[in-house]
Structure formats: structure tokens, C-alpha cells
Amino acid sequence: MAATPHSARVFIAVDPVQDYEETLTILGVYGSLAAAQVGVRQHRARPHGPYAGWPGRSTEVQEWVGDEHRKTWTYRPATGWREG
Known part of the structure; x- marks a missing residue:
């Protein structure tokens, strides 16, 4: 179903799959990219969170409007935020 002007717009923070034994983990759902x-x-x-021993892991923020995926921003500690 295509997004309409009345569709919900959300930004989902996720820990994406980065190894063959992992699954995508949703970290939170937000109303804006900045949040x-x-x-x-x-x-x-978090000092005892999943990133404590993995400083090189990437994290994503995905923009969704209704059931359409619009954009993804990826965060890597070495390079910061990158759209794409």
C-alpha cells in the first residue's frame, strides 16, 4: 500500500544484522530524525550495553512513511553519520 498524506512518519533506530548469527534489533521509534x-x-x-565491547559496530536510523521505507542514515564511530 502506498503512503498517503495521512500516513504515519517515523524514524526507527536499529542495530542491523552484522554477522550471520544476528537478527535486526529495534532500539527505539521516534518522531524526528534528531530525536x-x-x-x-x-x-x-551505555557502559554495559551491546556496544561496550564492539566500538566498530554500525547503527542505523530508518525513515518510514506508512509501510514505505524512505531513507537510511548509518552511524559508524570512525566516520559519524552518513545518509545512504
Whole structure:
């Protein structure tokens, strides 16, 4: 179903699959890109969280309008945020 002007627009912070034994993990659902990026930084800063021993892991924020995936922003500690 195509997105309409009344479709919900959300930004989903995810820990994407990065190894063959993993599954995608949703970290949070946000109403704006800025809020999602803050949420990702807070999640990554947890000293005993999933990123404590994995500083090189990437994290994504995905923009969804209705059931359409529009954009993805990827965060890597070495390079920061990148759209694509």
C-alpha cells in the first residue's frame, strides 16, 4: 500500500544484522530524525550495553512513511553519520 498524506512518519533506530548469527534489533521509534540520532548516541554510550565491547559496530536510523521505507542514515564511530 502506498503512503498517503495521512500516513504515519517515523524514524526507527536499529542495530542491523552484522554477522550471520544476528537478527535486526529495534532500539527505539521516534518522531524526528534528531530525536532518533540522540537516542542512538545514548544507546551506544551505555557502559554495559551491546556496544561496550564492539566500538566498530554500525547503527542505523530508518525513515518510514506508512509501510514505505524512505531513507537510511548509518552511524559508524570512525566516520559519524552518513545518509545512504
